[in-house]
Amino acid sequence: MKTVDLVVIGSGAAGMAAAVEAKKNGVDDILILEKEERLGGILNQCIHNGFGLTEFKEELTGPEYLQRFVDQVKELKIPYKLNSQVIDLSKDKVVTYSNKEDGLVKIQAKAIVMATGCYERNAGAIMLPGDRCSGVITAGTAQRYLNINGLMVGKRIVILGSGDIGLIMARRLTLEGAKVLCVSELMPYSAGLNRNIQQCLIDFNIPLYLSRTVSKVVGKNGRLEKVILSAVDDKLQIIPGTEMEFECDTLILSVGLIPYISLLNYIDCPTSSTRGAVVNQYMETMVDGIFTAGNCLHVHDVVDFVSDEARLAGRSAALYLQNKINNSENKINIKPGNGLSYVLPQFILENSLEDIVIKFRVRRPVQDQIVWIKSGETVIMKQIKPVMIPSEMVMIKIAKDKLVGIKEDIVVSLEDR
């Protein structure tokens, strides 16, 4: 069996950044495996701008952003294989992939970075009520049809979910000549970035209905004919008598993204409430030598942060290969406290080699908060945040010397000022 020091699974914003960083940190024997026919992952279909503000201090489109990484991969001569789907993974890091040229190939990796991105919650996952007709499609799939294949999925469109892809698609479909009737959001606030609400909805006079969801889809002759939206109460239950009918041929679903980690499920790698793997401060999973980053760990709001997180995974893989990460160090759990939906990493190994970035999301929009990071009665850090919203990831850096002597679980929680 062929041996490779580091196998990177996926070549999107996370995979390429991890591979480049590992190479820069002394790993020479790397292989990137990409299932699609080109490098770059989902960024290939994100032809809108808004990428790169943190990473490159300029505003780029998705393809422009990914090209910067492709250039580095090529410059550093990092080997990659396209059209190569990883179909199996074992706990001892044997990677099996398949493609036309090589057939079925097994590789013994010494370290792995999982950078497989996420998938979209779909009609089945949200138990969409009503008929089983065509014209109900997830935003990312509609985006792929349009931006990669030049195919439009409809003319009169309702969008469910105000996540960023839904907002971006509202604008994109309008620019392409469709009539977007409205965006409906289950929650009392949008799940998208404020700049996208302005640029994609308000600028195009597309109404956003909050606390409303699809109570029924109707399509008796194969294709969607009508969508019924109903208001929901504060328990998210439909309120009868609040129906609004929209005659339309398409319902775009932008109802959330889920880390795509079937391969880690095969090896029973522990996962967290983000549905990604449980990781330590090195982005290493509970399986020795398997690292992960990007949207397959937790779904990010901004791609620049994906690349940044993946660099940490790549750098850590290099440290691991140099035997500098000691997995037998004491583990200290980090737990989400009041007001948080999740926190990453879920645990840290003592004697950290690097400063630690704590990442979390709030459950609901909040103002004037104190973020407490405590271990028992010991305050590790206290930070004031004027505004936090669920759609934006919060990051707080902790210097590694502040963690010296910490033994008890660390809890991150919010308190009103």
Next chain:
Amino acid sequence: MKQIHDVLIIGAGVTGTMIARELSKYVLDVVILDKNNDAGDATSSANSAIIHSGYDPEPGTLKAKFNVLGNAKYPKLVEELDVPFIQCGSLTIAIEDEQLPVLKELAERSKINGVPVQLLNKEEVLKMEPNINPEVKGALFAPTAGIIDPFNLVVHAMENAIDNGVTFLRSQEVLDIKKENDVYKVKTNKDEFYAKIVINAAGVFSDKIAQMVEPIDWAITPRKGEYFLLDHYADGLVNHTIFPLPSKKGKGVLVSQTSSGNYIVGPSSELASPDDVSTDGETLGNIRRAATLMVPSIPFNQTIRVFAGERATCTRHDFIIEYAKSDKNFINVAGIESPGLASSPAIAEYVVETLVRPLITLKSNPKFNPCIKKYHRMHYLSEEEQQKAIAEDSDFGEIICNCEHISLGEIKEALSRSCPPVSIKGVKRRTRSGYGKCQGGFCQPKVLLLLAKHYGVSPTEIPLAEDGSYIIDHEIKEAK
């Protein structure tokens, strides 16, 4: 005058296709019509996918008779038709003490029906199924029950029938039937057909079809069943099909693994119009509660799809397999609800050997081959077999469906057979491409373009499922 067929079958569900296959053993001109664009598109593909043992039907009924006969045919049938099938056995469980006598009654009933069963006590049940509600009091174990891939079953039966000479015509909705000069004239939305014998296997519409010939004293009152389908990561959640005690409304909400390793939970049972396969939150909530009572730890957050199917429930409360009152050349095979999948091969044999044989000369078809060519299911092959398949055709190495690891070669293979898919759903049912957690989010565009290329049509003409269910509205630029 147009060609006169020996036999015309209305409806290409599991009943119709099994009858077509049975008829193809003889030298006959057989045509089978379906109003949908695929075989097995309605009730046959939206059900629990269980080959029932026969413990439940009332002794003496046609359901009891054909269920037991049909079940026995399955081990050989699935070899011939290359259909995934696991004889995992079923457990009908009692949660309360007062239910135990009912289990005993079912055991008696099983004995009369000729079904091998075994009564189990609490400890025995929990040993076999550790995830079952620990309050369980006992169970009836029926080892001959099995789980099957119902899509492959119907499509492969159709393929085999076509290979043996049957003609299958899709999207032909029967509008009228008349007898002219001793021959039936069957008018559809597209065409007219003439046949000596007509077999009505039209499922939930079989009463409408029967009424085109004569007044009938029965009716189909379709009952809808809604289901959850879960991903395949909860290994060992249940190892057998778990039933509650049956009631008048049916066998109740079951929890079972499927032949593909997923988990299915359902069905509900409510009256519905014949084309209603919608789902609703309230019904699904009830299913969830009923199922959780039997298996408390079902991971509903792994739901990948909810769906509904319709039972062709008949007012006679039994299968109807008989000549029309006014004419023996018209045969009704109606009311085939559960245990229809299990019964279908035995029903088909009875229809042909007992009902058709007196009407027409049955001469053996010397070219009849009961087997279809085996399909490549890459995921289930050994590494060596996979390597060999890819070496012979590199398309087997290119993965199209990320979730279920279905290759381009497998989709092309389905397209090359005599009952090929014409829709995204058709590909999904045959190959499992798009059957996983992303539900085609990633692979659907690839499959759609492949179908458009294969049939030489615009992507706008490829349906998701039935006719009219187009996915692409228009192309925004010249297709290069």
